[in-house]
Amino acid sequence: xxxxxxxxxxxxxxxxxxxxxxxxxxxxxxxxxxxxxxxxxxxxxxxxxxxxxxxxxxxxxxxxxxxxxxxxxxxxxxxxxxxxxxxxxxxxxxxxxxxxxxxx
Ligand code: 5GP
Ligand code: ZN
Numbered sequence: 001x002x003x004x005x006x007x008x009x010x011x012x013x014x015x016x017x018x019x020x021x022x023x024x025x026x027x028x029x030x031x032x033x034x035x036x037x038x039x040x041x042x043x044x045x046x047x048x049x050x051x052x053x054x055x056x057x058x059x060x061x062x063x064x065x066x067x068x069x070x071x072x073x074x075x076x077x078x079x080x081x082x083x084x085x086x087x088x089x090x091x092x093x094x095x096x097x098x099x100x101x102x103x104x
Contacts, residue, residue: 027042
């Protein structure tokens with residue numbers, strides 16, 4: 001997926017402010033934050049949209065939610081939103097799935 005922006009960020013080919021990483025995902029700060037805390041939690045696996053996931057991806061999707069919750073606590077966010085934008089009509093601009101963590 002050489003043309004994918006988030007694959008390039010995960011590979012370190014494009015710089016980002018990385019907050020966390022493990023064997024399944026990477027979390028970095030959104031370049032245009034909408035809240036004090038605005039992270040993108042991104043699986044290493046390239047999946048274009050949430051509409052493309054299968055049941056075998058369910059543990060991965062759950063893991064991303066867990067990581068987002070841990071990061072919200074680490075960054076002292078008292079309340080936050082977790083958001084998936086799905087498809088162009090759903091506001092998705094980067095077609096490699098990512099969970100937005102947006103919080104105070
Ligand atoms: P989407 O609209 O696809 O759900 O969200 C894409 C997000 O990626 C946007 O909030 C946008 O600000 C962010 N973004 C786009 N390009 C870059 C980039 O090069 N680096 C980082 N850190 N975030 C980016
Ligand atoms: Zn990708």
